[in-house]
Amino acid sequence: MTRLLPTSALRTGAALMALTVFASAQQAVTAYTNATILPGGKPAMSNATLVVSGGKVIALGGSALKAPEGAIVIDCKGKTITPGLIDASFQSGTKSEDLNEQSDEVTPHLRVLDSIDPEDPRFQRARNAGVTTVHVMPGTRNVIGGLGCVLKTHGTDPKEMVIKEDASMRIVMGAEPSMSNRAIRGGRVNSMYYRRPTTRMGVIWAVRRAFYDAKEALNKTQGAPGDAPPSPGTQILTQVLQGKVTAVTTARSEQDLRTALRIADEFGYQTIIDEAQDAYMVADELAGKKAVVMLGAPSAEAVAGSARSDGAAPRAGTVAVLAAKGITFVITTGTNTAALPLINEAMFAVRNGLGPQQALDAITIEPAKLLGLSDRIGSLAPGKDADFVIWSQNPLDPAAVAESVLINGQSVSQPR
Amino acid sequence: MNHSFLRIAIACTAIAIPAISQDLVAIKAKTIHTITGPSITDGVILLQNGRIQKIAKAADVEIPWSATVIDASDKVVMPTYVLAHSSGGMRGANESMQNVPWLSVADAVDPASTYFEGMLRNGVGTIHVLPGNNTLMAGSGMVLRPFGRTVEDMTVADNTGMKLSLMTSNGSRLQKIREMRRAIQSIREYLANYEREKAEFEKEKAAGAIPADKKWEKEIDRKQKAAVELIEKKMKGWLYVPSFAELDEALRMSKELDLNMVLGANLDEAMPLLTKLKRPVVLDATIEYFETDPETRKEEQHCSARMLADAGVPFALSLGSAGPTSYPWWQLGTCMRNGLSRQQALAALTMVPAKMLGLDDQVGSLAVGKLGNIQILSGDPTSATTWVETVVLEGEVVYERKTDPRLQYLFEAAEKAAAPQTPKVDDNKKKDEGQ
């Protein structure tokens, strides 16, 4: 059952759908005028105009900027335009079995891109809520799960949707990689799960062993004849050590956060910290290491599911702590099943003390920078992808609706 | 008589009077949302003995010198929210035996439950607590204020309704409906039996077989009393309807027994039936949900509040026990996101539930004569950044954000981080420098 939008929204929405499709087909120019524009990373602009053509932003300006000659003009009076939102840790609907290759707890070379289904309903939900780009990583059942990728949320083929392959390699600290592995009892080993770690110590040991092997492989300048080449997994790890692939360490509890930083130090690689519910307890260390944090579902009052056994206790004030300590962080939906749509996570962050500008940046330009894609997404600026959202009002307002969501200048949202 | 003695005497009397109200309270506010009338800017509310005596612009009110003044002159003031149906705050909200109409939530409510603390934090002042949804005939509820050390302290009204439910946790829908009908039928039979016995007694008395001064002493069995009151429509019934499939039966029962209905989600198929609803309903906490079309496999988003608004049926909102649906502002936001007006949304947490509870002359809006149940907010009630600063129930301050331990716990690290860092002076250094 479709709901009836207020007339003005209907007018804009319908106009948009019809005209932007037409526009991109004809390489015509479309100007969105009279809007409040939050360009991402910069202060708000009122009575502003956004000009789009060929899937890119051509111009952005205040009331002084006039729509170009021959452009299709769409009046966005009363609306707010933001860049398309970016979720830097997005859980796709792929079954958890397919997000984790459990036959080995260290699988750095496996790619989650192989299991993406573009018609996953979560992509549609994300789109309709204004999210245009997501970073999807393998699951949390493996100590080193594999390679994540960055995709736009609309398309028919993952290869078309992906804008960065091998964007990250996921390392997981904590209880999840060791859960439901079996300890040998009675001397009988009849499952591969006996080989996997059953304790936190075992998990960390697996990480260290993997990186140790990688370091050895890196330091070997000449291999003896007959030496097997390093395994595909070790090759990826050497790339992490060389800084060519970004490590993302999922750590929730205080203990795991400290361990994540310690291991990274030990082997000399940079890591992004993911989930980080207990970050407020480790804030000074994070600030000291200039760590970048992806805060998972900060609105949630508890960690859901098996991850709960990590013992992390999320607190509403965490966003304010990170901001006060000057720690670079982004807001994501993460692995918590109770996560709200990304814009609502940002809304709760503002409620809990984060400045509105910073909250919006944390779901637009900051994740773009974190993913190394700020040259094309994350803010509205000439030359960047025309990924943007037209909201009925300020998006941090509970009554705000994403009336139109566009990727590369094309409307991708369903009318509600 | 010296002053100190007088002071002590006054102090003693102050303590002796049940602290439901201080005699006079004046609340100054930037904005007063009365709900039923126009909003007032720069206004004052006067409370006496726990009730609203006057609401007007500050210029038009003279605050008595003896009044306790609550200065909210930069804040927003409105009535506390009313929940027409809730199963929170109890130890065990559902009995496993299916037919237990004689139970009462009075025996299950836990005044120390963090649920009530949470309700105050969210500005809720009146809660109709009923048993859960898992029992066929679950027992009676009561209207409580979420403040007090004992259930008696918290009671606003007792025996306010009998909870019924068509939810099937085990067994089929058909079975549940049949059980319900049988249960109601057996109560009717019991009542008929009782009436008949009484009539026979009177007949025999009239015929002289029983002495004329003997009175009919047999009372309605205690276990059946509440159920009988339901059948006789002396007590309101509250029926939980899990989905549209039970709605038909629910409408039939509602007509027969004059029931109020609490609707679950999954109403999208029931639009034609919804228009037959002639009375307000209560909505479950989840009002926005997704349904997957089996043919196209596409997801569609539905909002039950919107459906009822389209059908012209007034509704009361519920709050969830955890997560975003536990915040009134989020529920209001969901309604407005789906096209409802601010007034419709606010009414669903104030006057509509007040009316359903028959307490619309007491709560639900700020009007002269009503109870002084007031929440002081840091901003507009529909904004995500608004916090409840103070809650006043019947003239008494029962909650203040600045002393809320839970919020202190959640934000202490943030407060510390935000506090300006005082340079730590090395004590040893001090010693060396001969300080």
Added chain:
Amino acid sequence: MQILNQNRTTGALLLTTLLAVPTAAQDVLVQASKIIVAYSTEAPNNMVLKDSALLIRNGKIAFVGADIPAEARRAARVIDYGNATISPGFVLAATTLGRDVDLGEGAIAFTPDLLTADAFDPWLEQLDTLAPAGVTSFGLVPSARNVAGGIGAVGKPGLEQGRLIAPEVFVGFSVSRSARNQERQPTSLMGAHQMLRESFTEARDGVKIGPDLAILRQVMSGQRPAFFYADTFAEINAVLDIGASFNFAPIILGGGQSERVIEKLAKRGAGIVLNTLSPMMRRADLELPAKLNKAGIPFCFAGRPDQLRLSAALAVRNGLSRSTASTALTRTPATMLGQQANVGALRTGCGADFVVFQGDFIDLSARHIATWVDGKLAHGASAKQAMKTRNTNLTGGR
């Protein structure tokens, strides 16, 4: 055309057909008012003969129609099916004949060099269900439980026992849900994809490779068709990816979500063996065959033998042409198995495997009269019995 002479050999005819004892060397002349020699996706290209005959010699089609030499015609035993229709028997492209357990090595997922022929039992019960359903040949495929299951065979049913006509034909792979097993590698689709990729890479680049990877080389060189179990979008995509990287056109088994990858399938020249259709399916699933055909993607059906006709009928009802549906039951699966010279059509040299229907078999109301395999009656009535029973007039409900 000669009309059948009801002569004194009829009795002997009946006897011999009923006993189904191979009459060494005597040819059989099968006549009917309509004989479809071969189906084609384009209706005008169907090879149809009216009031014609086939000459069967040693279990194969020796001559067709006007080409039948006169003496052969005279010497042959005649079976006349009157105004029935004879058409090629159905080919069941992929089946495990109920022996999935024997056709999947459980401990390891990658066993491309195992032979399904080694697990074939000519007296399997399931073989008896084939001829009554009109199926005259089948591909014996490894289980979906193995990422590389082994080498499939092609066989035929018979009146008493079945046989394999080609023991080592195609290779069976799988990335479907059954291939992902939480108890051994791979547990995930990523893992299955990686396993295939690594194996094919080694097969292509390795210097000394074992018998298992040698099979993969045969797939890459086009020597052997490769069948892949894959149902969902992500699975089919993974298979097409491997096919593209290692230069072969896979045949997808299952293919439930192929609609979403149609362009890619067409580009890669892939074929699909669809799961049999049922009336309960969504409209989109029932229209899939028509869509595949429109995109030029060859497809056929596999599943329960008795649901092949139903699948064809449902597909036709949902937009597929009759001739394509008929082809999907006969020539297409034969081609996919590389057996088009032997089965799927009634051309000279093909096996004498055909079905006899009163009417067009796509019409579910058409009566199935007989199935012949290797020139012998495997199910149903000989001509005489068929003629006898066909005139039952059912009147009722008065």
